[in-house]
Amino acid sequence: MSQSRHYDGLTDAQVLESRREHGVNVLTPPKKRSMFMRFLEKFKDPLIIILLVAGALSIGIACYEYYALPDTDATVFFEPLGIFIAIFLATGLAFYFEARADKEFAILNQVNDDEPVQVIRNGNTTQVPKKDIVVGDIVIITTGEEIPADGELIEAVSLQVDESSLTGEPVCAKSTDPALFDKDATFPTDWVMRGTKVMEGHGMYEVKAVGDHTENGKVFEAAQIDDSVKTPLNEQLDRLGTLITRVSLGIAALIIIGRLSLFFINMVEFDWLRFVTFFLQTIMIAVTLLVVSIPEGLPMAVTLSLAYSMRRMLKTNNLVRKMHACETMGATTVICTDKTGTLTENQMRIYRTDFFGLPEQRLDDSVMSRLVEEGIAVNSTALLDLSNPDKPSVLGNPTEGALILWLRNNGVDYRTLREGVERVDEIPFTTERKYMASEVKSGVLPGKTILYVKGAPEIVYSLCRNTEGGVDKAAIDNLLLGYQNQAMRTLGFAYQIVEPGQEAIADGNLVADNLTFMGVVAISDPVRADVPDAVQECLDAGIAIKIVTGDTPNTAKEIARQIGLWKEGDGDRNIITGPEFAALDDKALYDRVKDLKVISRARPLDKKRLVETLQKRNEVVAVTGDGTNDAPALKAAQVGLSMGDGTSVAKEASDITIVDNSFASIGRAVMWGRSLYHNIQRFILFQMTVNVVACLIVLCGAFMGTESPLTVTQMLWVNLIMDTFAAMALASLPPSERVMKDKPRDRNAFIINRPMRYDIIGMGGLFFVLLLGLLYIFHHADITCLTDLLSLHLDPSSSEMTPYELSLFFTIFVFLQFWNMFNARAFESHGSAFNLKGCSEFDFIALVILIGQILIVTFGGEMFNVTPLKVVDWVIIIVVTSLVLWVGELFRLFKK
Structure with a gap:
């Protein structure tokens, strides 16, 4: 002192x-970006940039057709209009959902700077x-x-x-x-x-x-640094956008070179006017192919999938603030977690009591039990806030609070015991003496004055002459050693009945010489009940876990053992202290970081350095934390997960808030993320198949000299409206617990994997051959009903398609894609497309697409260049195109 x-x-x-x-x-508060700038950021998406370029080119073509070509109406502007609708829907929805999450999050760094200080x-x-x-x-x-x-x-x-x-x-x-x-x-x-x-x-x-x-x-400032860490999904969509651009430009170049070559081969006499006209037509076809090849619905699909997951994840106690975090959790390979409040309850609790005079270590009606109760209640400065009886909180020293919480859990009211005594004298606890003492006129033994002593067991025992139950020092030392090996805090208790005329405390010093050692209590901040199973789930999913805490090495290692992280055989290479961590140079840390499981005595910026080093090793890092000290690491990680009762600084720096503070909710977030990635893959599989077919039809039409049988507005329905519904349907698929048995995906692996490539090329090629055959038939035969195909007569001189044939072609094209949506739904599910348990939203949206197609063909008229079909044709189309699904089912059954 x-x-x-x-x-x-x-x-x-x-x-x-x-x-x-x-x-x-x-x-200094962080700079807030304006709403406008936050909206503009959504246009950085590579697919959005491609769409903007395609939209600009489409406007140019539409203007040329409208003003330069005869008999052209305003419908030519539907294509660019549709593209820009797709752009603003995708960017607007992304912006809206993140802004709404921010509003719901409603966590700012509120500090009362006017609070009075002495x-x-x-x-x-x-x-x-x-x-x-x-x-x-x-x-x-x-x-x-x-x-x-x-x-x-x-x-x-x-x-x-x-x-x-x-x-x-x-x-x-x-x-x-x-x-x-x-x-x-x-x-x-x-x-x-x-x-x-x-x-x-x-x-x-x-x-x-x-x-x-x-x-x-310093921690707050570090938390404001936006390291602009690219998420795995960003990287994958960048690569997909690059691939689509290169392939589209390659095919467009092929069209230009091929058509110009044919022009010069067939040229008898060069005519500049004819050449310019042919060249412009060729450029228009090439640009049309570029527009058709761009998956307008993909940005919308990703946005809808992420937004849908944001809403659903809240039901699993994950409040998502940054939309990308939904999917990034699925790519996580390492979780860096703090200990207090995340792995543990952040409230000291009695682990075990060893009062030697009590049978079976429980309170009863004996004198010894009443002395224990009174000693704990009166020889303490802690209080309980009982404003919420279901969840009392400790006011004062957490260790002392654990003792009176233990009394309360045993049905004893510490307030009644305190009010029932008359305080005679006391010695407050100090770090120098390591004990405290209270002398009171007892309420449990009327007429008696009792001295109660509590403190470090070895100090309290040294003050005693007697031990309750005759327990020897060796047994007590073994007991304490066991608790210390488990990184628990221990307290020793003693009492003495002060006889009349005796002095127990004199001049602030303890002078009692007949103290009896009552026993020992072990206190710990217990591991949350659900944490060991949650940790094991993450380990089984191939995710490494690293504990970063300010606690002592022994405490941190014991917690790691209790949650199942520290295994037999782990040693010094798997644990390090903060000072040792800081002393490592970057290369030494880079070489050792994967082995580390526990960092003890860590300072705030140690966790941030750990995260950045792991990222250099190509790991996808999630960080959990609830304190201000965690904020820099939360910000630097690909996904920051704050706890619901954490500090405002931690929440502000995070991407997801775990509302119930449960580590188990992190496992649910990983499951959602992995399932979401599969859902995005399913949509890409569906969308790219549509685009491959459309591109091949345009490509063949360019060399065959035929007009595309699919009009601008029809492609708008397929590429935007129908695909948007498909995105909603596939995004609504429930998460699968099976994904938690898989290892984290390779972040460098392309989002279109080998099975998807085979499906896209195989199914797209099959659809193209079928549609090309139909195109030839419709050009050279008069089909008034599909039953006419049974008695087909081709007329080589005929080359025009009737409006009815165009309607048939459009409807067959759509229904091939419709049934293929069910195949896409079954991708990576290792099951049948008919296993629709929990997929009521998918069923509903599929029904909407089906009814929507019927309504468009029936009532679309000139806008969609269609005429109503006969009932028999509807039945034939739906039944025959459903073979796409049945063949897919047989393939999946054979593969399984």
Whole structure:
């Protein structure tokens, strides 16, 4: 304990000078981007950029056709209009859902800068707002207060500080006595920091840093750095966009070269006017192919899938703030987690009691039991906040709080016991003496005065003459060793009935000489009940887990053992302390980082460096945390997961908030992410098959000299409206627990994998051959009903398609894609397309597409260039095209 001295503090002039030199005690808020700039960011998507280029080219073609060609109406502008509708729907929906999530999230860095703080200035004690604290101020702190700025202690009496928001440690003993300094502590024992809270005792300190220069401020500033980490989905869509662009440009170039070659081969006499006309037609066909090849529905599909998952994930206690985080969780290969509040309950609990005079270690009606109850209740400074009886919270020292919580769980009201005694004398706990004592006129033994002592077991035992139950010291030492090996805190208890005329406490010192050692209590911050299973689920899914905590190595290792992370055979290479971690150069850390399972005594920026090193090794990193200390790592990771009761700084830096603070919810997020990726793959499989068929038809038409049988508005229905419904249908597919048995996907693997390539090329080629055959038949035969195909007569001289034949061709094209949507739904499901359990939304949307196609053909008229079909043709088309699904089912059955 420090000797009290007189302090004058700063003068008013010194305060102004200090503020001018070192700044104000306010954290600089992060710059907020305008809503407009946040909207513009959505246009950085590579597929959106391709669509913008295609839209611009489409406008040029439409203007040329409308103004330069005869008999052209305004319908030529439907194509560019449709493209820009697709663009604004995709970008607008992405922006809307993220903005709404931000609003729901509603977490800002709210700090009460006007909170009064006691300081000494001009030789007097006064109160000033927190924001007015300056470097050099002498600040007075006491139990329950939040420390306003960083500084060095000049006085400390029984001072214990909760540093969990910065280091993960709920209780840190603070002192000005060098003999009591903890060399392994994350921060010096005589140092206190902004944002931490005094749990017990009081003291005074000199401010050394304010505002952004405090440890809290540095962490907050680091949390604002946007490292612009590209998500795996961004990378995959970039590659897909590049592939589509290259293939489309290649085919377009092939069309131009091929048609011009045919022109010159067939040319008898060169005619500039004829050549220019033919060249412009060729360019228009090439650009049309570019427009057809662009999957307008894909950005919409990705947006809808992510938005749908955001909404559904909230039901599994994952509040998604950043849309990309839904899918990125599925690609996660490493989870870096803090300990306190994430793996553990962040509330000290009694693990076991060993009161030697109690049978079976439980409270009963015996005298010994009543002495234990009264001793715990009266020899304590902790209180319980019972405003929520179902979830009482501790006020004061968490360790003492665990004791009175234990009483409450055993049906004992500590308040009644405290009110039933008359306090005679007491000795407060200090880190020097390591025990506390209370002498009271007992309520459980009327007429008796009893001294109760509680503290470090070895200290309390050394003060005792007797041991309850005759237990020897060796047995007690073995008991304590077992608890220490499990990284638990232990307390010893003793009592003495003070006879009349005896002294137990004199001049603040313990003089009692007949104390009886009652027993030992083991206290821990218990692992959450669902964490071991959740950790095992992640390990089975191929995800590595690393614990980063401010706790001691033994405590951190024991927690890792309890959750199933620390295995037999793990050793020194798998655990490291913060100072050792900081001492490693980048290369040494790069080589060792994959082996690390536990980092103890970690400082706030250690976790961020860990994340960045793992990312250099091509890992996809998710970070969990609830404290201010976790914010830089949460920001730097591909996915930051904050806890629902974490600090506002942590939540602001995160992408997802785990509402129920359960590590098990992280497993659910991984399952959703992996399933979502499969859903996006399913849509790409569906969409690209459509595009391959459409491109091949345009390509063949370019060399056959025929007009495309699919009009602009028809392709608009297929590529935008129908695909949007398909996106909704495939996005609505429920997650599969089976994906948690798979290993994380290779982030460098292309989103279109080998089975998808085979399906796209094979199914697209099959559809193309079938449609090309129909195209030839419709050109050279008069088909008024599909039954005419049974008595087919081809007329080589005929080359025009009737409106009815165009309607048949359009409907067959759509229904081939419709049934293929069911094949896409079964992709990677290892099951039948008819296994629609939990897929009611998919069924409904499929029905909407079916009815929509019937309505368009029946009532679309000139806009869609269709005429109503006969009922028999509808039946034939639906039945015959369904073979696409039946063949797919047989293939899946054979493969299985």
